[in-house]
Amino acid sequence: xxxxxxxxxxxxxxxxxxxxxxxxxxxxxxxxxxxxxxxxxxxxxxxxxxxxxxxxxxxxxxxxxxxxxxxxxxxxxxxxxxxxxxxxxxxxxxxxxxxxxxxxxxxxxxxxxxxxxxxxxxxxxxxxxxxxxxxxxxxxxxxxxxxxxxxxxxxxxxxxxxxxxxxxxxxxxxxxxxxxxxxxxxxxxxxxxxxxxxxxxxxxxxxxxxxxxxxxxxxxxxxxxxxxxxxxxxxxxxxxxxxxxxxxxxxxxxxxxxxxxxxxxxxxxxxxxxxxxxxxxxxxxxxxxxxxxxxxxxxxxxxxxxxxxxxxxxxxxxxxxxxxxxxxxxxxxxxxxxxxxxxxxxxxxxxxxxxxxxxxxxxxxxxxxxxxxxxxxxxxxxxxxxxxxxxxxxxxxxxxxxxxxxxx
Amino acid sequence: xxxxxxxxxxxxxxxxxxxxxxxxxxxxxxxxxxxxxxxxxxxxxxxxxxxxxxxxxxxxxxxxxxxxxxxxxxxxxxxxxxxxxxxxxxxxxxxxxxxxxxxxxxxxxxxxxxxxxxxxxxxxxxxxxxxxxxxxxxxxxxxxxxxxxxxxxxxxxxxxxxxxxxxxxxxxxxxxxxxxxxxxxxxxxxxxxxxxxxxxxxxxxxxxxxxxxxxxxxxxxxxxxxxxxxxxxxxxxxxxxxxxxxxxxxxxxxxxxxxxxxxxxxxxxxxxxxxxxxxxxxxxxxxxxxxxxxxxxxxxxxxxxxxxxxxxxxxxxxxxxxxxxxxxxxxxxxxxxxxxxxxxxxxxxxxxxxxxxxxxxx
Numbered sequence: 001x002x003x004x005x006x007x008x009x010x011x012x013x014x015x016x017x018x019x020x021x022x023x024x025x026x027x028x029x030x031x032x033x034x035x036x037x038x039x040x041x042x043x044x045x046x047x048x049x050x051x052x053x054x055x056x057x058x059x060x061x062x063x064x065x066x067x068x069x070x071x072x073x074x075x076x077x078x079x080x081x082x083x084x085x086x087x088x089x090x091x092x093x094x095x096x097x098x099x100x101x102x103x104x105x106x107x108x109x110x111x112x113x114x115x116x117x118x119x120x121x122x123x124x125x126x127x128x129x130x131x132x133x134x135x136x137x138x139x140x141x142x143x144x145x146x147x148x149x150x151x152x153x154x155x156x157x158x159x160x161x162x163x164x165x166x167x168x169x170x171x172x173x174x175x176x177x178x179x180x181x182x183x184x185x186x187x188x189x190x191x192x193x194x195x196x197x198x199x200x201x202x203x204x205x206x207x208x209x210x211x212x213x214x215x216x217x218x219x220x221x222x223x224x225x226x227x228x229x230x231x232x233x234x235x236x237x238x239x240x241x242x243x244x245x246x247x248x249x250x251x252x253x254x255x256x257x258x259x260x261x262x263x264x265x266x267x268x269x270x271x272x273x274x275x276x277x278x279x280x281x282x283x284x285x286x287x288x289x290x291x292x293x294x295x296x297x298x299x300x301x302x303x304x305x306x307x308x309x310x311x312x313x314x315x316x317x318x319x320x321x322x323x324x325x326x327x328x329x330x331x332x333x334x335x336x337x338x339x340x341x342x343x344x345x346x347x348x349x350x351x352x353x354x355x356x357x358x359x360x361x362x363x364x365x366x367x368x369x370x371x372x373x374x375x376x377x378x379x380x381x382x383x384x385x386x387x388x389x390x391x392x393x394x395x396x397x398x399x400x401x402x403x404x405x406x407x408x
Numbered sequence: 409x410x411x412x413x414x415x416x417x418x419x420x421x422x423x424x425x426x427x428x429x430x431x432x433x434x435x436x437x438x439x440x441x442x443x444x445x446x447x448x449x450x451x452x453x454x455x456x457x458x459x460x461x462x463x464x465x466x467x468x469x470x471x472x473x474x475x476x477x478x479x480x481x482x483x484x485x486x487x488x489x490x491x492x493x494x495x496x497x498x499x500x501x502x503x504x505x506x507x508x509x510x511x512x513x514x515x516x517x518x519x520x521x522x523x524x525x526x527x528x529x530x531x532x533x534x535x536x537x538x539x540x541x542x543x544x545x546x547x548x549x550x551x552x553x554x555x556x557x558x559x560x561x562x563x564x565x566x567x568x569x570x571x572x573x574x575x576x577x578x579x580x581x582x583x584x585x586x587x588x589x590x591x592x593x594x595x596x597x598x599x600x601x602x603x604x605x606x607x608x609x610x611x612x613x614x615x616x617x618x619x620x621x622x623x624x625x626x627x628x629x630x631x632x633x634x635x636x637x638x639x640x641x642x643x644x645x646x647x648x649x650x651x652x653x654x655x656x657x658x659x660x661x662x663x664x665x666x667x668x669x670x671x672x673x674x675x676x677x678x679x680x681x682x683x684x685x686x687x688x689x690x691x692x693x694x695x696x697x698x699x700x701x702x703x704x705x706x707x708x709x710x711x712x713x714x715x716x717x718x719x720x721x722x723x724x725x726x727x728x729x730x731x732x733x734x735x736x737x738x739x740x741x742x743x744x745x746x747x748x749x750x751x752x753x754x755x756x757x758x759x760x761x762x763x764x765x766x767x768x769x770x
Contacts, residue, residue: 001478001694002410080409271770285770288762294770295761299688299713302706306411306687313411320412325687328680388676389669396652396675399667 003309005080013084019059020092027095028052050129053098061085062097063127066111071124079315090261100171102126102133106179109196109248113237118198122177136166136180136199136223137246144386146181147190147243151225153182153197155232160184160197162205162228168380172208172221175201185240194242198234205229215372216356260305263337266370267301270294270344273363277347284347297343300336307332324395331387334377341370413690417482423459424483428490431455434739440493441598441742453494453565461496463524465504470517471524472504477631481638481693488642488750491742493599497635497753498532498562502628506532506570510578510615510624519580531566531583532632533557533605536574537625538755546573546607553579553612559593560603561753569605571612576622579612597749599742627696630704632754633711634692640718640750641685643743647725648678650740654729665728674724681717688713708764712757715750722747 005013026045047055056062057073064081066072075081089096097103107126110118125131142149151164162182172178178199185193199206205228210218237245274285274294284290307325314322344367345352354361355368378384392398413421432452440449464480466472480501487496507519507530522528535558536546546555557571569581581588591604618624652675655666665671692706699706722744726733733740751757 001412001414001690003694003698005409291765291770292758292761295709295712295764296716298764299709299716299761300684302691302709303684303688303713306691307684309411309691310687313409317410317412320410322412323683324679325683328683331676332680332684385669385673388673388680391676391679392672396672396679398652398655398672398675399664401667401669402663 005084009080009084012081013088016061016085016088017092019061020088020094023094024092026052049098052095053127053129056097057127061089066107066123066127070111070119071127079312083312086259086261090265093265098129100132101135101179102131102177105135106133109179109236109245112248113245115233117233118236122198131177132171132175134169134172134175134178134201134221134223136169136178138168139165140167144383147194149181149183149194151180151182152186153184153195155184158232160230160232160234162197162199162225162230164225166223166225167211167220169208169221169223170219172201172223173210173218177201178223179236181242181246184242188240191243192240194246195239196236196242196245197230198236199228199230203228203230213372213376215369215376219376260301260308260333263301263333263340264305266337266340267298269363270297270340270347273344273367274347277362279349290347293343293346297336297340301340304332304336324391327391327395328387330381331384331391334374335384338371338374338378341367341374345371411687411690413478413482417479420460420479421482421486424456424461424486425489427456427459428452428486428492432490432492434742437491437493437599437742438736438739449493449564452492456492456494457526461494462500462526462529465501466520466524467508470520472520476693477501477634477696478690478693480631481634481689484635484638485642485645485689488639488644488746489646491599491643491646491746495529495562495564495566495600497632497639499529499566501635502532502534502561502632503530503570505631506578506624506628507615508624509627510618512616515613515616528568529566530580531560531563531569531603532628533560533569533571534625534629534754535559537572537576538629539759540574544604546571546579548573548577548579548612548614551611552609553581553607554609556604556606558604559753560605562600563590563603563605564601570615571605572625576618576625578615578618578625580615581607581610581612585610595745595749597742597745599746600749626704629754630707631696633707633760634689634696636750636753637685637689637692637710637714640714640747641682641689643746643750644678644682644685644714644718644721644725647721647740647743647747648675648682650738651675651678651725651728654732654738658730671728674728678721678724681720685714685717704767705764708760708767711755712760712764715757715760718747719751 023045026047028049029046030048053062060073060075063072064075065077068074086096103126107123110123122131126133137146139149139151151162151166153160153162166180178201180197180199181194182197183193184195205226207224209222211220211222212218213220271294274290275283277284308329310322311326311329314320348362351360351362352367355365393400436448460473461483463472464475464483468474484496487494504520504523507516511519519528535541536544541558544556544558546553546557553571560569567583569583571579571581587608587610589606593602593604595602615624652666655671655675656664658665689710692710695703695706726740726744729738729740732738
């Protein structure tokens with residue numbers, strides 16, 4: 001066991017800490033519409049989102065290992081530096097770089113499997129937040145069983161013509177582009193008939209209908225395609241390879257849904273709330289029943305954080321066998337975060353139900369939003385039940401469900 | 409940066425595991441647990457001590473191995489995994505730590521030297537300090553100890569006891585004195601034994617540095633809690649492994665029951681709860697030697713969190729076995745009971761969580 005990152009990281013960390021001190025509390029003039037991954041108390045410093053992205057890239061605090069020619073910082077891939085950056089940003093309440101499906105999923109996919117033209121055209125503006133992407137995967141009849149998707153793509157006169165429907169499409173209404181799974185080989189087997197296409201969202205024939213979720217935000221959309229026609233070269237990988245292309249990025253999504261730094265920040269905010277909140281004149285933090293529950297949750301958060309250190313270690317030490325430690329992160333992380341946010345509501349009692357711009361609301365209503373939002377994440381990106389199938393089958397070697405025979 | 413057990417630690421851990429597989433399988437555990445009069449229990453202890461488990465934490469200058477708590481935690485996993493009928497947490501982990509930190513230099517050298525060759529073995533009676541029950545009360549005065557202490561840990565082969573009063577002052581008592589009265593306690597877990605011990609003007613040697621500092625007892629309890637968590641971790645993994653393997657063999661409705669999602673999901677839940685416990689226990693053990701500021705909090709959370717998770721696993725793993733899980737034939741109950749006892753030793757989860765809050769000023 002050695003938890004030191006080594007002396008070579010000291011200079012890097014010192015410089016990073018100065019940066020964090022300078023930009024603690026920075027907020028954005030143009031971010032109101034796009035849901036951020038975290039919210040912070042505003043300071044005096046205000047700037048544009050894209051300028052912030054550029055500043056982070058210049059300093060090597062974002063897009064570190066993406067080559068300069070595609071708009072990245074052009075440094076060596078260094079998991080430890082990424083970890084130090086995330087943890088110092090969280091500690092100093094500096095807003096993290098913009099995330100989203102373009103940055104988290106499309107960019108790694110293009111770097112791995114895109115053509116040179118695609119890399120040149122899309123990566124830089126995506127990193128700068130100038131192109132926002134949405135993901136067109138799920139369909140009304142293709143959820144957990146994603147590979148049964150039916151949206152059709154036909155190559156007619158050198159152009160893809162797309163017809164069908166996607167659902168659960170986050171940020172479609174703000175997006176310039178969609179990366180999309182489409183059935184292009186109707187005669188091939190289920191997994192071999194899919195292609196990965198890049199669709200400009202202003203193409204005629206696309207209709208976006210907002211899908212209001214339980215938080216009352218229209219975070220999702222339904223997207224309908226009627227003879228949507230795009231250039232033939234807007235395909236990543238070859239025809240029929242879309243499933244493999246998409247699987248290269250699903251792993252990225254599952255990792256990003258359960259960030260232990262964000263979890264620790266929320267736990268600390270919860271403790272602050274408990275210090276402020278009183279019932280019959282007694283501070284909640286002095287009530288032993290609430291304290292016991294808080295300590296239970298803290299134990300789980302610390303265990304989860306330690307688990308993520310072990311996962312990090314396995315990335316650095318190639319021979320380390322961590323069994324199922326990485327496989328459980330999405331399931332454990334989203335369930336735990338949901339529990340934490342829900343406990344904060346109990347701390348506030350009736351006041352915990354206040355919403356929107358109600359008088360007496362605490363912390364801007366963020367606990368209710370978080371409580372509901374993380375229920376969404378428990379379901380999205382592979383439900384907890386699907387995760388348990390994966391853990392038991394791939395992690396514990398238990399048998400798959402027998403296939404249902406036709407006619408049964 | 410490397411987070412995990414080292415090759416040496418895994419090697420040592422596997423040696424202990426192998427020894428127990430060869431010398432203390434379930435039939436032997438079952439026999440020992442039923443009022444066995446043979447020497448099997450002693451022989452297992454002698455054999456495992458010869459592997460070095462009694463000397464892990466004794467400094468090299470005193471003839472020990474001079475290893476750290478993570479090493480001991482790794483070994484404890486193996487002991488729990490095999491429900492090993494041997495003392496460890498009190499005699500071989502808490503005692504050397506308490507002696508090192510609580511004695512003056514001359515005392516410590518003398519005692520540790522004797523411990524390393526097996527002439528002194530300690531049982532541990534600290535319950536007056538962290539939670540006295542039945543109004544047991546220990547009093548030291550003029551070189552003697554009076555009162556009784558409940559739930560003394562690791563008395564099997566003890567020559568001496570370390571006993572605390574309510575203030576954390578530690579006294580060392582030779583167990584061959586006629587003024588000592590032993591009461592055998594009968595717990596659900598027969599793999600280890602516990603006693604109530606009563607003293608009447610029994611000679612005692614006070615550990616000098618514990619008179620005005622609780623550091624020695626606090627550190628010993630932190631270490632003990634981490635070791636108990638590691639024991640439950642090993643026991644829980646054994647129960648999960650048994651449940652998964654049983655579910656792949658047992659058939660109902662023409663299918664192995666492990667192909668039913670109801671069963672698979674129980675196993676996935678157990679595994680998802682247990683996996684972070686490895687990281688938590690190792691992190692806590694590492695903090696004990698390398699990050700003293702956080703080590704008490706980590707020890708409290710390791711003890712309480714692993715106690716909760718292992719309780720859950722001991723229930724679910726038994727359920728996966730259906731009726732057979734309830735019988736002595738498969739013997740799952742040995743692990744169930746071991747986990748149940750570890751949970752209460754050195755503070756039940758509620759008590760330990762209250763302490764975790766207190767040390768954070770909450």
